[in-house]
Structure formats: C-alpha cells, structure tokens
C-alpha cells in the first residue's frame with residue numbers, strides 16, 4: 005500500500021517521542037488538508053487508544069503524549085540505545101535542508117550504532133502495517149539541494165554512525181571502510197595520510213557526509229573523468245525492510261546463484277530485481293540517460309552492465325549497489341560503506357580560458373575533452389563580480405598572508421588581465437602529468453583557444469588558488485546578490501551533452517529574461533552540467549507558482565537539448581514529479597516496481613524518486 009499524502013494522518017500515526025511535553029501537531033502539510041486526527045483503522049490499534057485528542061486554543065489539536073512514550077518504550081525494550089526527541093528546536097532544525105522546502109518532521113531519532121538502526125526499522129516497520137503513514141527518512145548532514153532528507157514523519161539522523169574504518173592498500177587497489185555519518189572532510193583527512201583521495205568529491209565536501217553522498221550518488225569536478233560515488237563503491241551494509249543488515253556487493257553468476265537459494269530479504273530482492281531486469285531489459289536500456297552524469301531514477305541500467313545474456317554465460321556482475329547508491333534512503337538504510345580510493349594527482353597543470361563570446365564556449369570545452377582532463381569547471385561573470393565585491397567573505401576561508409595574496413591576484417586579474425571586462429565564463433581545465441608529458445600544456449592551450457577566448461597555463465599557485473576559491477564558493481557567493489532574496493535550488497542540476505552547451509545556455513539566458521529573474525551560474529563545464537540559482541523572494545506569495553512555471557519551462561529546455569534534469573543532486577521533492585520529462589511511462593512503472601520490491605510497506609522515505617507525495621507549492625519555504 006502506498007502512503008497517503010494526508011499529513012494529519014501522519015501526525016496521528018507518529019507515536020514515538022520524548023520529552024513528554026504535549027506534542028503539537030505538525031504545521032507544514034504534505035498537501036493542504038483540514039487539520040484533524042484521522043487514525044487509520046483505529047479499532048485494530050491499541051496504541052491509538054493512548055493518542056487521545058486534546059484541543060487547545062493555540063494550535064488546534066494536540067495529542068496525548070502517552071502514545072509517544074509507549075512507542076519509545078517499544079524501541080527501548082527492543083534494545084534501542086539512541087536518542088528519540090520531539091524537542092521544538094530539533095524539529096525546527098530538521099524542517100529544512102539546503103532545498104527550497106520546509107516540512108516539519110514529527111520525531112527525530114538518532115541511532116547510536118548499526119543495531120539501533122535495525123531495531124528502528126524492525127519496530128517502525130511493524131507499526132507501519134497499522135499506522136500506514138509512519139515512515140523513516142534517513143538524514144546525514146542535510147546539505148541536499150532537492151529536499152531528499154525532509155519528511156513529515158520520522159527523521160533518522162545518522163550523525164552518530166561516524167567512524168572511519170581501515171584503509172587497505174594492495175598492489176593496484178586502495179580500499180577504505182567507514183560509517184555513513186562520517187563527514188567527508190574527516191574521511192579525506194584519513195585518506196590523505198595514505199596519499200589517497202576519493203575522486204567524486206563534491207563542492208560541499210567540507211559540510212556533507214559520505215553517507216549522504218551515497219544517498220544522492222553525488223559527484224563533483226573530477227567526476228568528468230572518474231564518475232559518481234556509485235562508481236567507487238565496493239560494498240554497502242544496508243538495513244532492509246525486515247530490520248536485518250545485509251552486505252550488498254557486485255556478484256558473479258556463481259555468487260548470485262548461491263545467494264538466491266537462501267531464504268532472506270536480500271535473496272528475495274536480488275531474485276526479483278533480476279527478473280524485473282530480464283523482463284524489461286530493452287525498455288531499461290532505452291531509458292538510460294544520454295548524458296554522462298545522472299542521479300535520477302534507479303540506475304537499473306547499471307545493475308547487469310554486460311547485459312542479461314552475457315551474465316547468464318558467466319560474464320560481468322549483478323550489482324545491487326548501483327541502485328542503492330542514489331536511492332535517497334527510499335529502499336533501505338546504509339550503515340557501512342566500503343569504497344575504493346585513488347592516489348592524489350600530482351604535477352597537474354591548470355589551464356584558464358576566459359570566454360567572452362558564449363557561442364565559443366562549447367567549442368573550447370569540446371576541444372579540451374580530447375585531452376581527457378581531470379576536470380573542466382566553469383563560473384560566470386556574475387559569480388566573479390560577486391567575488392570582487394565581497395572580499396571579506398574570503399577572510400574566513402583563507403588564513404593570514406594567503407588571504408591578501410589571493411585578493412591581490414583577484415584584483416590584478418580583473419584590472420590587468422581582463423582589462424576590467426569580466427568574461428561571460430571563466431573555464432578551468434585540469435590536465436594530468438601523463439597528458440602534458442605527451443603534449444606540453446602550452447601547446448594544448450593554443451589548440452583549444454578560439455578567436456576571442458585565449459587559453460593560458462596558470463603557473464602561479466596563488467592565481468590558481470584564486471580561481472578555485474571562487475569556483476568552490478560560487479553557491480555561497482550567489483547569496484550575496486540580495487540578502488532579502490534566496491538563490492533557489494530547483495534549476496540547479498540540469499546537464500546537456502557538452503556539444504549542446506552553448507545553444508542550451510543561450511536558450512536558458514532567454515528564459516531567465518522572460519521570467520525577469522537573475523541567476524548566478526557555475527558548474528561542471530566538461531559534463532555540460534550547470535548549476536543555475538535564480539534569485540527569488542520566498543516571502544512573496546507568488547513565488548511558489550513561479551517556481552512551478554519555471555521548473556516546467558527550464559526542464560523542457562534541458563530535455564530538448566538531449567539533457568538530463570538531475571545530474572548529481574538527485575530527485576528529492578523537487579524533481580520527482582518531473583521525471584516523466586526524462587523517462588517513459590513504462591520506465592516510471594519499472595522504477596515504482598523496483599522501490600516496491602525493496603519496500604512493499606513504504607517504510608523508507610516515501611514520496612522521493614517515485615510516487616511523489618509532497619506538493620511543491622504547498623511545501624515551499626516562506627523565509628529566505
């Protein structure tokens with residue numbers, strides 16, 4: 005049974021909480037509905053007897069907290085050691101992430117370790133059969149831009165599962181293990197000790213976790229060459245709907261055959277997904293996104309990459325980690341992660357190309373791709389301008405003398421190198437040593453230059469740092485345009501084949517003009533992947549309708565240029581209702597079936613990726 009979108013039902017059904025004060029019924033609703041307590045099938049539900057209605061003057065209806073206590077008691081008796089809270093400050097905090105939405109959860113649960121997660125899934129999973137609106141939404145650092153970690157039910161904050169495990173280096177492979185709540189920056193520090201890094205690092209690596217990056221199948225600058233997080237997974241420990249942990253990893257035919265003989269959830273799911281792929285292989289292949297980057301849908305096209313016929317003959321693997329990574333917690337909760345890492349790149353060369361004529365951007369970038377760059381990143385004139393006018397911002401990011409040197413480089417570049425004319429785009433291209441040994445960077449720079457865009461090799465480390473500082477701060481800088489508005493994340497993840505980049509961008513510029521909205525732009529040029537952040541006032545009542553209209557028009561444009569509406573930030577609340585623009589009707593049904601095979605009772609993060617249930621207009625935040 006799918007979850008109903010009636011938030012009051014959720015309010016009535018959520019019965020876990022502490023402290024014991026009266027718990028206000030949620031304010032943000034999934035869809036506008038009369039505020040009432042609607043207990044589902046209450047006769048069968050002994051707990052409901054304790055959820056007595058109490059009418060109060062201020063909030064309408066409040067519930068007797070005894071029900072919450074009972075549920076907490078159930079968790080404790082089952083061996084749960086973590087925290088359970090309905091404290092107002094916590095519910096406020098978890099009502100938002102970096103998206104444009106605001107949805108208030110009922111309860112926050114913080115497991116202490118893996119077995120706590122198992123207890124929560126088992127207990128709440130059992131109760132969802134009686135209270136169908138109960139669900140579990142895993143949350144990591146909450147930096148997601150699509151609303152993936154927001155819910156009107158129970159948030160499971162994974163912050164305490166934050167241990168780094170072993171790093172092992174064998175001849176040609178480095179592998180590390182960690183828990184999902186580990187901050188990316190802490191994992192990075194550990195890897196650095198071994199001269200290693202995880203290539204799909206995100207621009208948010210200082211504020212996000214590795215588990216959230218797995219949840220979203222995140223990517224970053226070096227993904228141009230090295231792909232998404234999913235490409236680096238060795239295995240994942242996942243708590244499935246029966247509340248048990250399973251280690252999920254790529255399986256050879258022999259291993260797959262041995263697995264499906266067993267009698268447990270992992271075996272059942274593996275067998276069912278295999279059958280689903282066999283039945284729909286042609287449709288799945290047809291729907292595989294054409295862009296190199298995508299975190300939309302369930303990546304069924306990567307589960308048996310060699311194809312069913314080859315797999316049956318013993319070639320290739322059956323790999324469920326490909327759909328768990330990027331599933332946004334909709335099919336299970338990840339409790340342990342094993343990934344490969346790569347030696348840190350040394351002696352790289354940076355090329356900088358100032359693009360003054362947009363029509364030439366695609367040409368330069370496509371030419372640079374011939375040299376297999378590690379990354380090709382871009383930021384626009386507005387971003388550079390915001391950096392120039394907000395030097396203080398960099399004070400917190402750069403220490404002492406380095407701050408002054410970087411600022412000096414920024415102003416010299418503007419006044420002298422750019423002769424006070426900021427390029428439409430600044431393009432940064434990183435080449436590895438192997439490439440530049442074959443052909444010197446200076447020659448490559450000459451080759452990719454166009455009539456008005458002259459590429460040059462940046463040899464000065466301070467100048468290089470200056471460009472990367474601006475690129476990495478692009479999103480935060482865009483907040484300085486107008487403090488009474490918010491750079492809104494909803495058009496921020498479109499990607500098109502790089503050869504279509506100039507035409508696509510010109511069309512987008514036109515659309516922004518039509519909607520009379522400004523937007524800073526940055527992104528991963530080599531992937532034709534742009535982050536547009538239109539500046540909107542969320543206190544304005546017309547903004548929700550504008551968001552819907554703009555999303556519709558802009559997403560159509562991305563698809564028109566053979567693009568994707570979701571390169572790396574995943575579907576969340578914002579893109580799930582628009583997946584029909586990218587995928588066939590049948591494919592959307594296959595996605596639904598995939599989710600259902602893992603999660604038939606819809607315990608895990610309902611309303612994301614399939615079966616959208618959060619109305620965009622009604623759940624948009626009202627503050628900037």
Ligand SMILES: Cc1cc2nc3c(=O)[nH]c(=O)nc-3n(C[C@H](O)[C@H](O)[C@H](O)COP(=O)(O)OP(=O)(O)OC[C@H]3O[C@@H](n4cnc5c(N)ncnc54)[C@H](O)[C@@H]3O)c2cc1C
Nearest residue numbers: 144145146147148152207208213216217219222223333338
């Ligand atoms: C300034 C800025 C820059 C950014 N740059 C990038 C970028 O370069 N590339 C990029 O891809 N993204 C980027 N993002 C988006 C975001 O930071 C990333 O997607 C990040 O990886 C999310 O991590 P998190 O810890 O905040 O996860 P959250 O937002 O808390 O969660 C992300 C999703 O994963 C699910 N989840 C969390 N933990 C688990 C678990 N244990 N098991 C199952 N599911 C789970 C959640 O339910 C949610 O759906 C950026 C965001 C900001 C604010």
